[in-house]
Amino acid sequence: MKREKILQNLKKRYDVIVIGGGITGAGVLHEASKMGLSCLLIEQKDFAFGTSSRSAKLVHGGLRYLKNGQIMTTLNSISERERMLNYYKTLVKPIQFLVPVKTKSFRALMKVGLSLYDIMAWRYSHQYYDPQNFSMLIPSMGENFENGGYSFLDAITDDAELVLKVIREGVNEGGMAVNYMQFKEVVREKESVTGIIAKDTISEKIYKINAGVVINATGILADKIHNKVGKSEKLRSLRGSHLIFPNWRFPVSQAISIMHPRDDRPLYILPWKGHTLVGTTDIDHNSPLNEEPAITPDEGEYMLEALNHWFSELDLSKEDVLSTFSGVRSVVDSGKEDPSKESREHAVWKEDGFISVTGGKLTTFSLIAKNVLKEAGLSKKKDFKEKEINIKQDNKAEDNVAHDNVIDPLIEEAKDGMIMSLDDLLLRRTRIGLFSKDGYISKLPELKTKIQKILGWDDKKWDIEEKIYISTWNKAYSSKLLYNKK
Numbered sequence: 001m002k003r004e005k006i007l008q009n010l011k012k013r014y015d016v017i018v019i020g021g022g023i024t025g026a027g028v029l030h031e032a033s034k035m036g037l038s039c040l041l042i043e044q045k046d047f048a049f050g051t052s053s054r055s056a057k058l059v060h061g062g063l064r065y066l067k068n069g070q071i072m073t074t075l076n077s078i079s080e081r082e083r084m085l086n087y088y089k090t091l092v093k094p095i096q097f098l099v100p101v102k103t104k105s106f107r108a109l110m111k112v113g114l115s116l117y118d119i120m121a122w123r124y125s126h127q128y129y130d131p132q133n134f135s136m137l138i139p140s141m142g143e144n145f146e147n148g149g150y151s152f153l154d155a156i157t158d159d160a161e162l163v164l165k166v167i168r169e170g171v172n173e174g175g176m177a178v179n180y181m182q183f184k185e186v187v188r189e190k191e192s193v194t195g196i197i198a199k200d201t202i203s204e205k206i207y208k209i210n211a212g213v214v215i216n217a218t219g220i221l222a223d224k225i226h227n228k229v230g231k232s233e234k235l236r237s238l239r240g241s242h243l244i245f246p247n248w249r250f251p252v253s254q255a256i257s258i259m260h261p262r263d264d265r266p267l268y269i270l271p272w273k274g275h276t277l278v279g280t281t282d283i284d285h286n287s288p289l290n291e292e293p294a295i296t297p298d299e300g301e302y303m304l305e306a307l308n309h310w311f312s313e314l315d316l317s318k319e320d321v322l323s324t325f326s327g328v329r330s331v332v333d334s335g336k337e338d339p340s341k342e343s344r345e346h347a348v349w350k351e352d353g354f355i356s357v358t359g360g361k362l363t364t365f366s367l368i369a370k371n372v373l374k375e376a377g378l379s380k381k382k383d384f385k386e387k388e389i390n391i392k393q394d395n396k397a398e399d400n401v402a403h404d405n406v407i408d409p410l411i412e413e414a415k416d417g418m419i420m421s422l423d424d425l426l427l428r429r430t431r432i433g434l435f436s437k438d439g440y441i442s443k444l445p446e447l448k449t450k451i452q453k454i455l456g457w458d459d460k461k462w463d464i465e466e467k468i469y470i471s472t473w474n475k476a477y478s479s480k481l482l483y484n485k486k
């Protein structure tokens, strides 16, 4: 549905309004719409603008949670992983993980952990390889395998594409979703919340929208917004940063999990869209939350230190990094010294007519959505039969395709509607901006007239958008961020 048409529909009363177009909000829109509830989702920037386009891309059970004794978290995540592998076949794909084993005791621990992991999924996927065979699986790792290693199965996706897919499914079930619409304040009658005031950030127009229930799914901003209505728990913002390498420079064909030699934290190396993705750090994020998060030189050095420990023959350096990106998660602050020890469970806070949800995982978005709707006391108005709706094929402009072919997918994507800026197009609807050293900026002149025609942008609008894109890319995605040591 065109944006103007959606804006005309804001006069009606909705059963549910969802604030926030990340995976959590998308999941709530989809689940509520499946229940036959009228549901509107608003997002202040682009869909998946927040953490949900900046995750490590894994749909996983989380071996780490198992290690911490969080059995239910692992079990729920694994069953969701299995459901998504089955349901989103083109978007969530199985991936084999390889883990080198450092010591004999670690090997024994892995055996128990991976057996449990497989039992929970009702599948047998893990396997032990002796040093010689394991080195054939990761030739670029050299001689680091005196105790061999394990392989096991998990899954990988494009997080932003998943958000879009879930939103489209919600819309297909009768829901509405509009981007560049910012929540401002709640509307109350007596003690209850009965709607919201929102601002269209394109036209600056203000809307009053009525609803039975308002669900706040604004990620790291959820506590700030909740505190306008009631009282939330204290949240802690943790940043995880990533590096993207060209595959020819850092060739991997399976996912690899390594332990950092400095602190034994796990890092992931993933083949993603023809490139190699490395992540993540896990540190307190003290920058303003309304700015796009960005990697620091220290984080880059930390990850390169681990890569050069395990893959010394490759001699990787900052020079080899194509781009970087960072995501910020919210966790309930229990004051733990080590950020990685804070619980990753989602949190829900309730007031009359206003529910907030934050935290959790991309993998468990559907369970989180169901939980929130239950907490909101909403019951279904219709029965829904599960089926995969093939609204749009998910073979997006991939990465290492030739430049001429890249232009075509970009144009196809631009026609899709609801694209308001160049970073919507280059960083989320496609990931083209992540896969070149200059964020595709030098190629923008070739794109200009074609995109202007589709989006109806005159030269002035193009110039503004180009400037914003260049500034965003330099501040939050460029590999130059690895050098700016203060």
Ligand SMILES: Cc1cc2nc3c(=O)[nH]c(=O)nc-3n(C[C@H](O)[C@H](O)[C@H](O)COP(=O)(O)OP(=O)(O)OC[C@H]3O[C@@H](n4cnc5c(N)ncnc54)[C@H](O)[C@@H]3O)c2cc1C
Pocket: 019, 020, 021, 022, 023, 024, 025, 042, 043, 044, 045, 046, 047, 048, 049, 050, 051, 052, 053, 054, 055, 056, 057, 058, 059, 060, 181, 182, 183, 184, 217, 218, 219, 220, 221, 238, 239, 240, 241, 280, 326, 327, 328, 329, 357, 358, 359, 360, 361, 362, 363, 364
């Ligand atoms: C580094 C990192 C790696 C991760 N890796 C994984 C992984 O591999 N697998 C996994 O399962 N999970 C992973 N996670 C967790 C997962 O990414 C998050 O739990 C999930 O993306 C959070 O989604 P969300 O919708 O709650 O928040 P967000 O995606 O941040 O969405 C919130 C949205 O609300 C919008 N918003 C804010 N204020 C307003 C307003 N006033 N009006 C309208 N809209 C507003 C924002 O613009 C934003 O788009 C990772 C997290 C991090 C930080």
